[in-house]
Each structure stands twice: as C-alpha cells, then as structure tokens.
Amino acid sequence: MKALTRNITDLLTQSNRKAEKSTTTLTEEIHGSDAHILSLLRQPGSYDRGFRLLVQQYRERLYFHVKRMVGSHADADDVLQNTFIKVYRSIARFEEKSKLYTWLYRIATNESLTFLEKRNRKSTDSLDDEEGLAHKQISASGSVDATHTENILARALATLPAKQKAVFNLRYYDEMSYADMADALQTSQGALKASYHHAVKKVEAFVRENVG
Amino acid sequence: MKKDKNIKKELSELSPLLAKMKEETASDAAPENYFHLLENSIMEQVALESTPVLQTTTGQQVSVWQRLFSPFGAAGLATLLLVAGAFLFLQKQTVTTAEGGSFDSAFAELTDAEIFNYLAENAEMTDIISVENKNDASTVLELNEVDAAAAEEFLQTQTWSETEELF
Numbered sequence: 001m002k003a004l005t006r007n008i009t010d011l012l013t014q015s016n017r018k019a020e021k022s023t024t025t026l027t028e029e030i031h032g033s034d035a036h037i038l039s040l041l042r043q044p045g046s047y048d049r050g051f052r053l054l055v056q057q058y059r060e061r062l063y064f065h066v067k068r069m070v071g072s073h074a075d076a077d078d079v080l081q082n083t084f085i086k087v088y089r090s091i092a093r094f095e096e097k098s099k100l101y102t103w104l105y106r107i108a109t110n111e112s113l114t115f116l117e118k119r120n121r122k123s124t125d126s127l128d129d130e131e132g133l134a135h136k137q138i139s140a141s142g143s144v145d146a147t148h149t150e151n152i153l154a155r156a157l158a159t160l161p162a163k164q165k166a167v168f169n170l171r172y173y174d175e176m177s178y179a180d181m182a183d184a185l186q187t188s189q190g191a192l193k194a195s196y197h198h199a200v201k202k203v204e205a206f207v208r209e210n211v212g
Numbered sequence: 213m214k215k216d217k218n219i220k221k222e223l224s225e226l227s228p229l230l231a232k233m234k235e236e237t238a239s240d241a242a243p244e245n246y247f248h249l250l251e252n253s254i255m256e257q258v259a260l261e262s263t264p265v266l267q268t269t270t271g272q273q274v275s276v277w278q279r280l281f282s283p284f285g286a287a288g289l290a291t292l293l294l295v296a297g298a299f300l301f302l303q304k305q306t307v308t309t310a311e312g313g314s315f316d317s318a319f320a321e322l323t324d325a326e327i328f329n330y331l332a333e334n335a336e337m338t339d340i341i342s343v344e345n346k347n348d349a350s351t352v353l354e355l356n357e358v359d360a361a362a363a364e365e366f367l368q369t370q371t372w373s374e375t376e377e378l379f
Contacts, residue, residue: 048255055254059247064240073243081254088258149236172234175219197226204227 034100041091051091055084058101061174062108068169069112070119071158079115083108102183105176109166109185116162156206160199167192168199 037057040050062083067076086107094103157165166185170176171192178189185192224231 048258051258052251052255055251059250060242063242063247063250067242073246077246077250080250081257084254085257088254088261149233153233153237171219172223172230200223200226200230204229207229207233 038096038100051088054087054100054104058104059084062104065105065169065174066108066112068154068157068173069109069162069165070115071154075115075119079111080108083111086111098183099180102180105170105174105184106186113162113166152207152210153203155210156203159206160202164195164199164202167195168203171196172200 037050037054040046040053043050059080063076063080066079066083067073070076070079083104087104090107094100098106157168160168163185167181170181170184171178176184178192181187181192182189187195220231223234
C-alpha cells in the first residue's frame, strides 16, 4: 500500500514538473525573447512564426514611441505599418552587431523622422507650424490623450526639434539607457546626454508657461 | 529592454516638475483591439512578399579549408605569403651588413705599413688619390715617398710638352 502511495506521489510530482515546464515554454513563446525570435527567423520553415512573434513583442512599445513622435494615432498607425514592413524586408541584412530592440527602435525612429520631414514640408507650404498642427491633432484625439498632463506634455514635445524629441521620448518615456540610445540613434552618449538635458529644460519652460 | 536605474534620479535633479508630472501621467492607451488588427494587417501585407531568411552569424561550423578557399581566405593567404617573402628578403640584407661589419673589424687589425705595402703593389696612383680625395701634387709625392728636390731637378730637365705628357 505504501509502495502504491509512493508511486502515485511520484507520478503526480512528475506530472506537475511537466506541466510547469510546458507553461514556461508557452510563456517564453508568448513573450518571445530576442534570441528566440532570431532563432525562428533563421529557419525558412519558422520565419513567419518568428516575424509574428517579433510584431507581438514590439508592437506596443514601438506604437507609443512613434505616436509620441508624430502626434496622432492615424499617423502613428501608418508609420508603424511602414516600420514593420521595412523590418520584414531588411531583417536578412541584420548582422546582430546591435541588439534586436535597438535596431527596431532605429528603424521606427528613422521612419518617424522621415514622416515629420515630409509633413513639415507640407505645413510650410500651407503656412501651418508643427506645434499648431500637433495641437489640433492632440485636441482632436481626446480618447487617446485622456489627461490634461499628457496633453500639455504632448504639446511641449511638439515644440522640440524632431531629433531632440526622439531623444526625450526614449529617455523620459521608454527609460532607455544612454548606451542603448546611442545604438538606436547612432549618436555618441555625450551628445545624447546634452540633447536630453536641453530637451528637459525646454519642456519644463513650456509647461510652466502653459499651466496655471 | 534594460532600464536605466539612474533615470529617475537624473530627471529629479534636472527638473523636479517633470519628474512629478511623470508620476501623475496615466499609462499609455491605444484604441481598442488596435494591436490585434495591426498584427493581422502587417502579416497580410508581408504574405505577399518573398520570405527573407536571416543569415546565420553564430554557431556555424566552417572548416579551415572552407575558410582558406573563400575569397577572403585566399586574399589573406596571399597577403601572408607576401609579408613572409618581404621578411626573408630583409633578413638576408641584414646578414650581408653583418658580414661587412666583421670585414671592418678585420681591416682594423692591419698595420698602416701593411696597408701601404698592399696599395703600392696592387693599386694605381689615381686610385689612391681618388680614395684619399686629395688631388694636389704634394699628396702624390708624399704617398710615393719621392724626394721633392729630386723631382724638381727631374722636371727642370724636361721640355714643356714632355712635362704635360707626364700628367
């Protein structure tokens, strides 16, 4: 009887271990570490699965980064779709010299900067400035920019030059280290630190002028 | 993504106002079901494209022979051979110089008398002048140990044309 009880206990323990192991594997599959994503992307048979996992892993982070850059959901959606298509087309040339996530941020930031440049050219033609345009978009998209604080910050960001805005976003919102920022923006850490400090002072001055 | 622990501290020092605003800011939000729709839209678009596969950069086993016969391997090998050839050539040059050095030391052991005797027997007068780089007549007389008075007496017996022929 004791032997039977021990066998049942052993079986249950083994079963629990297997269940834990499968849960861990599933969690890894869902969250998908960069190494796991890259290993899937290296095999033609698992390429699409790897790419879908990459989209799942980075869609939210990149969406908010791009939205802060361009100001509206509609524009962010366009830029983000272009970003992921570009990633799909150029992933074969990714040499793993940098981290996957800094490489993705680099592409997303470059796409945003290109978009802003085009929009600025159009707004210059129509005598509309970047801040005014952003203010209209921010005010119009009330459901996305729920709070007054966010609204003020978004308007303050619109006054920054595009590259300084990217620096501020990565540090302030994404809490990225200067080393990773340097990799993502292809700029020295010293220059990034100086740029961030200037951006913070400008945003603070804007907030003080517009609050109260 | 690795987050920098000093960011909060840095922001508090730079702008306490923005640091406080960050704490009050509500978490980001997107339209409902947006990310699911985005994923499907992207996957539909990429389905129309050919599948690019990431190049393997790690863990790939490549034999030494494969490396040598690759274009970069062959170029590397050729460079190595050139460098080795240049090294051997320079080393040979150094050996010759070293031999020259030992000749100098052997030459230094000879006495002046031995050198003069050798030159008197084997060298022409012009060679000696050239070596010494002294073209005046006194040096020539000195080197041949000729008595100056006897030479003067001899020259006075010669006609001008005969004297010219001597030189």
